Amino acid sequence: MSSFDLLFSEKTTLRSYTDPDGLDTLSQWSQSSTKRWFDVACILCALPIWLPVLFFTAVAVRLTSRGPILFRQERIGRYARPFTIFKFRTMPVADQNTDRPRVTTSVNQRFTPVGLFLRRSKLDELPQLLNVLRGEMSLVGPRPKLACHQVGRLACRPGITGQATLVFAREELALAGIPSAHLESFYEDVILPLKRALDDEYMATATVKTDLLLLFNSVFRKGRKSDVTNLLDSLSVRFANQSESPLQVLEQTNLIS
Numbered sequence: 738m739s740s741f742d743l744l745f746s747e748k749t750t751l752r753s754y755t756d757p758d759g760l761d762t763l764s765q766w767s768q769s770s771t772k773r774w775f776d777v778a779c780i781l782c783a784l785p786i787w788l789p790v791l792f793f794t795a796v797a798v799r800l801t802s803r804g805p806i807l808f809r810q811e812r813i814g815r816y817a818r819p820f821t822i823f824k825f826r827t828m829p830v831a832d833q834n835t836d837r838p839r840v841t842t843s844v845n846q847r848f849t850p851v852g853l854f855l856r857r858s859k860l861d862e863l864p865q866l867l868n869v870l871r872g873e874m875s876l877v878g879p880r881p882k883l884a885c886h887q888v889g890r891l892a893c894r895p896g897i898t899g900q901a902t903l904v905f906a907r908e909e910l911a912l913a914g915i916p917s918a919h920l921e922s923f924y925e926d927v928i929l930p931l932k933r934a935l936d937d938e939y940m941a942t943a944t945v946k947t948d949l950l951l952l953f954n955s956v957f958r959k960g961r962k963s964d965v966t967n968l969l970d971s972l973s974v975r976f977a978n979q980s981e982s983p984l985q986v987l988e989q990t991n992l993i994s
Contacts, residue, residue, distance in 0.1 A: 802849040804830030812881035820873040823864035827852030842912040879936035898955040900939035901932035
């Protein structure tokens with residue numbers, strides 16, 4: 738059964754880590770204090786590696802464009818608590834004061850000279866190690882979202898990487914084929930529910946072993962192109978030639994009833 742079949746099947750009920758009234762939907766590891774110490778220990782042990790990378794990336798951002806090195810944005814964390822997420826700035830400073838699209842693709846944004854490389858290599862996410870040390874995030878978990886895109890309340894810390902993050906590693910490229918008129922509704926009706934389903938599944942069964950494997954796959958880009966990303970690519974092409982809304986096209990493909 739494909740991930741889309743799993744998501745939209747009327748016979749399937751996924752356990753949700755966004756349930757605000759119970760942590761029993763999380764695996765024992767996902768809600769343990771040991772996971773927090775695991776995060777801190779991993780960061781401290783890797784300090785000789787990631788600290789120089791942080792330094793040289795910060796220098797590259799500073800030398801190639803004017804403006805702050807870090808990009809700050811409010812995201813929704815555990816128990817719906819807002820926090821400020823840190824990233825290396827990848828866009829020109831002029832764009833920081835204009836209305837930017839809430840859903841980003843590879844064609845609707847401008848990058849600094851090193852911005853596109855940082856975004857595709859995920860080096861722009863490195864400052865979030867500070868968010869992990871501050872207790873606002875975990876190494877592995879669902880990605881923290883803007884308030885307008887958050888569904889329910891997270892019962893666990895959001896993560897730098899996660900199951901949905903790995904599956905949707907090519908998200909910005911796949912979304913580039915969606916017409917701008919349908920982009921927001923496609924993201925809300927298709928992408929967000931699918932990401933939630935993937936993260937729900939993972940967090941309900943996560944262990945220290947699966948977290949280590951997911952971290953390895955994220956660092957070394959071992960995520961294979963799954964049926965989800967293949968389907969997104971095909972849907973992108975179809976939406977580019979359709980006047981229907983995303984939900985109407987999905988109904989025609991029998992992904993939803």
